[in-house]
Amino acid sequence: MYTNDGRIWIAKNETEQYLELSRANRHGLIAGATGTGKTTTLRVLAESFSEAGVPVFAADIKGDLTGLAEAGEDNEKVRASIEKLGMDQKGFAFKSFPCTFWDVFGEKGHPVRATISDMGPILLSNIMGLTDAQDGVLNIAFRIADDNGLLLIDMKDLRSVLQYVADNAEEITLTYGHVSRQSVGALIRSLLTLENEGADHFFGEPMLDLNDWLRIDSDGRGYINILECEKLFQKPRLYSTFMLWMLSELYELLPEVGDLEKPKMVFFFDEAHLLFDNCPNVLLEKINQVVRLIRSKGVGVYFVTQTPNDLPDSVLGQLGNRIQHGLRAYTPAEIKKVNAAADTFRSNPNFKTSEVILELGIGETLVSFIDAKGVPSVVERTHILYPPQSKDGALPASLIMQMCAYDPFAEKYDNAVDRESAFEVLEEAAIQKQKELEEEAANKQAAKEAEAAAKEAEKQRQKEEKERQKEEDRERRQRQTTLNSLKRTIVNTVGRELTRSILGILKKR
Numbered sequence: 001m002y003t004n005d006g007r008i009w010i011a012k013n014e015t016e017q018y019l020e021l022s023r024a025n026r027h028g029l030i031a032g033a034t035g036t037g038k039t040t041t042l043r044v045l046a047e048s049f050s051e052a053g054v055p056v057f058a059a060d061i062k063g064d065l066t067g068l069a070e071a072g073e074d075n076e077k078v079r080a081s082i083e084k085l086g087m088d089q090k091g092f093a094f095k096s097f098p099c100t101f102w103d104v105f106g107e108k109g110h111p112v113r114a115t116i117s118d119m120g121p122i123l124l125s126n127i128m129g130l131t132d133a134q135d136g137v138l139n140i141a142f143r144i145a146d147d148n149g150l151l152l153i154d155m156k157d158l159r160s161v162l163q164y165v166a167d168n169a170e171e172i173t174l175t176y177g178h179v180s181r182q183s184v185g186a187l188i189r190s191l192l193t194l195e196n197e198g199a200d201h202f203f204g205e206p207m208l209d210l211n212d213w214l215r216i217d218s219d220g221r222g223y224i225n226i227l228e229c230e231k232l233f234q235k236p237r238l239y240s241t242f243m244l245w246m247l248s249e250l251y252e253l254l255p256e257v258g259d260l261e262k263p264k265m266v267f268f269f270d271e272a273h274l275l276f277d278n279c280p281n282v283l284l285e286k287i288n289q290v291v292r293l294i295r296s297k298g299v300g301v302y303f304v305t306q307t308p309n310d311l312p313d314s315v316l317g318q319l320g321n322r323i324q325h326g327l328r329a330y331t332p333a334e335i336k337k338v339n340a341a342a343d344t345f346r347s348n349p350n351f352k353t354s355e356v357i358l359e360l361g362i363g364e365t366l367v368s369f370i371d372a373k374g375v376p377s378v379v380e381r382t383h384i385l386y387p388p389q390s391k392d393g394a395l396p397a398s399l400i401m402q403m404c405a406y407d408p409f410a411e412k413y414d415n416a417v418d419r420e421s422a423f424e425v426l427e428e429a430a431i432q433k434q435k436e437l438e439e440e441a442a443n444k445q446a447a448k449e450a451e452a453a454a455k456e457a458e459k460q461r462q463k464e465e466k467e468r469q470k471e472e473d474r475e476r477r478q479r480q481t482t483l484n485s486l487k488r489t490i491v492n493t494v495g496r497e498l499t500r501s502i503l504g505i506l507k508k509r
Contacts, residue, residue, distance in 0.1 A: 006261060008048040010041075010323070011365055011382035019045075019321060021052055021262040023370035025295045027318055028302040029311070031341065032325020037363050038304050039064060041323055042268055043388040045302065046224055049266050050097045055214050055222035059229045061271040066108075066400060067391035068224055069099035078387045081363075095389050098217040100407060101400050102208075103228035104242060105201050108397050110404055110413040112227070113204045114245045116152040117145075123244050126282035127237065128190040133183045140176045141165050150422035154204045155195050157422035162188055164426055197235040202242060205417045210246070210253050212409065214265060222265075233274055240283045243275070247290045254297040264298035272303035273310035284312060291318045307337045308344050316344065320370040322379075326360030345379035356381055 007018040019028075030045075032038045039062070046056045046068060058065050072078070072094040082092055101109030116124070121142045125135040141161045145152050152158055165172055166184040173179050191199075215223040232239050254264065269275055276284070291301055307327060308316055322345060329335040342354035345368050356366060363385045371377050404410060 006052075008045065008052070009386060010044070010369075011367060011385045013380060013382045015380075017367050017369070017380060017382055019048075019369050020372055021054075022259060022372070023374065024049070024054075024266065024321070025259065025263045025298055025300040026320035026370045026374075027291060027295060027300055028321035028323070029308060029316070029319040029344075030302060030304040030323045030325075031306065031308055031310075031327075032360075032365075033306060033327050035362070036325035036327075036360070037365075037385060038325055039270065040363075040388060040392075041325070041365070041385060042270060042302075042304050043068060043390065044386055045266075046268060047097055047389055049263070050222045050224050052262055053216055053220050053222050054263050055216070055265045056224040056268065057213055057265065058224060058226050058268040059270055060226050061229045061233055061274065063228070063230050063394045065226050065270070066099070066101065066395040067393050068097050068226070069101075069395060069403065070391040071096045072387075072389055072391050081387050093389065097224055097390055098215075098219075098221055099224045099226055099403075100213075100215075100409065101226050101228065101404055104232050104238070105198060105228075106414070107231070108228040108400050109226070110409050111201070111416070112208050112242065113202060113413075113416075114207050114242075114249075115205060116154065116158050116203055117142075118207060118249070119203070119241070119245055123241075123248065123282070127241050127244055127280060128194060129280070130187065130190065131183075133180065134187045134190070136177065137162070137165065137179055137183045137187055140172065140179060143176060144172070145422055150425055151420075153419070153421045154423075155191065155200050159188060159191060160423045160426045162191075194237055194241065197238040199238055199241060202238060205419065206413055208413070210249055212412075229270075233271075239275075240280050244283055244286055247286050250299070251290055251294060251297070254294070254299065256296050257298045258296055260298045263300045266300040266302065268302045268304060270304045272305040275303075276311060276315075288312070288314050291315055308341045309337050320376055322366075322368045322376075324357060324360075324366040326362075326364065327357050329358060346376050348378045348380065351381065353379055 006021045008021065008024075009016060010019055011017045030038050030041050042058070043065065046058055046065075049056050060066065074094065102112050103109035104112045121135075121138045125138055130138060141158065142152065144150070144165065145157075145161050150157070150161060152161065162184055165179055166181050169179040169181055169184075213223070213225045217223060229239070232242070257264070275287075279287075294301065302321075303311060303315070303319065305311065311319075324341060324345070327334075327338050327341060329338045338357050339354050342352075342357055345353050345366065347353060353366065360366070360381075365382050365385055366379050367382055368377050368379045404414070
């Protein structure tokens with residue numbers, strides 16, 4: 001519960017336990033066995049930060065954080081806690097909190113998208129675990145896209161550029177470096193694996209502007225941004241892709257501000273052990289970097305998990321604010337985990353921390369916060385945890401989407417935009433090239449047909465010329481025959497006449 005003196009009222013034993021807002025950017029841990037109240041603590045903190053005017057992001061793994069958007073309901077158990085703590089005298093009231101719902105798949109919130117260009121080749125390469133050769137091809141693809149003004153927005157854009165690289169490998173090798181079709185093929189298969197997990201939902205436009213997570217409502221309360229993760233956590237590669245982009249984008253977005261009176265934003269990662277199970281090295285390195293450096297940008301990061309052992313030591317060492325719920329230990333390995341959890345606290349001489357962790361009931365905690373001097377306080381056992389003011393449990397998906405339809409981001413994010421990008425440009429170029437090839441083929445065919453027709457015409461001309469020549473020869477021979485016959489006739493006739501004349505003269509004598 002937020003108080004007006006810059007503190008969040010968390011719990012109570014003999015004294016009240018507070019988290020100083022000015023030290024909330026020193027990050028934190030909420031740990032405990034299943035059913036001991038971790039989610040309730042998360043909700044109390046999220047409500048309190050919101051009330052203090054601090055925007056919140058929460059990864060909702062189990063789907064039970066959406067109730068923050070509705071006022072809680074009075075019941076006997078909660079009423080008893082309120083009265084015992086004297087919270088009614090401090091203005092406790094059931095209330096709803098300003099929430100915005102997000103979902104990579106767009107089923108229980110506004111879609112969360114990023115572009116391929118914004119993700120960049122380095123993060124993509126690392127998240128897909130590419131070899132050096134494949135990484136080289138991916139970098140060449142991005143360089144070619146930049147040099148040719150090709151926008152890389154979604155998966156089909158990147159596939160198109162990679163196909164272009166494969167089709168023009170020989171020419172590209174001379175300009176950008178060696179490209180093998182085998183590496184391109186392996187890279188496309190890796191993209192297919194990522195796409196099968198739902199990356200086609202994540203990569204696209206309009207891209208999320210993380211400034212939209214820094215909103216304050218008209219009452220001065222910070223918005224609680226709830227990311228639906230029930231489905232997303234079943235897609236570990238896609239979840240890692242989202243986390244890498246978000247943390248990188250957030251780090252680049254925010255300026256250095258040092259310690260502030262209150263954080264600019266607070267992140268909660270529920271079921272954090274799922275985040276670190278089989279965590280890619282690149283994601284672990286990025287989380288380490290963010291946890292180590294982002295507090296100077298006024299951001300607090302809080303992990304919610306079962307035991308501190310779920311987190312890498314490099315991360316755990318950065319978490320100054322600790323809330324430990326009860327743990328159960330029945331085996332040597334479990335006892336070892338309890339002892340390890342106890343060792344993360346600054347010891348209290350009044351009790352043995354490892355023993356108290358096993359004794360804690362529901363709603364009881366061990367707490368240690370960074371004090372006003374920047375030093376972790378001695379661990380304290382609290383007997384009563386303050387109740388949330390919002391509804392306990394999840395809202396129906398239909399109600400969530402109805403609420404989304406009426407908030408200002410519906411028009412901005414809900415409808416995907418597919419503007420002209422690398423896919424369309426290369427597809428048009430391929431179509432144009434195909435047209436040119438078809439036109440060239442048609443011209444070649446036409447020329448071939450024209451040549452064949454010309455040959456046929458010449459052949460026909462030669463044939464006709466030959467026939468004409470034959471006809472002329474025949475006519476000439478016929479004329480010559482006729483002339484010869486005429487000559488013979490004339491000669492014969494003249495001969496007869498001469499003979500007759502000569503004979504007539506002789507007879508007269």
